[in-house]
Amino acid sequence: MSVTKEKLIEELNKDLEWEYASAVQYIQHAATIKGAQYQSIQKELLSHSQEEMQHAIMVADQIGFLGGIPTVEVEKREVSADSLTILKQDLEGEDIAIQRYKERIAQAEALGEYGLRRVLEDILMQEEEHKRDLLGVIEN
Helix, strand or coil: CCCCHHHHHHHHHHHHHHHHHHHHHHHHHHHHCCCHHHHHHHHHHHHHHHHHHHHHHHHHHHHHHCCCCCCCCCCCCCCCCCHHHHHHHHHHHHHHHHHHHHHHHHHHHHCCCHHHHHHHHHHHHHHHHHHHHHHHHHCC
């Protein structure tokens, strides 16, 4: 996989769009999810939203450090009136993030951007934690 710094910045901006979307989606889902069995995850969704915004800040900082301009575009958001569907939509978003960050870590490594790699690894660990949180509720 051959990657340029410009391509890396482009892909980081797409990651940033997904982070913005995740933050918005989690807020909407927390307000929409219904049912006693979902009370504990409702607070977790709001926590996830705040963590996604922190990821957005971290990614935007790295884009700027690399000489790029962070995007203000937002990727697609998913909505539903069904609580289980909401959680599955959030899980899908986490799966996308995990896959994208694994790719970005490899690209950062290939370009010798070790500080960026470390930032992305920290984000990846938190995205994997979000996935575990969601699976814990979906599978029960």
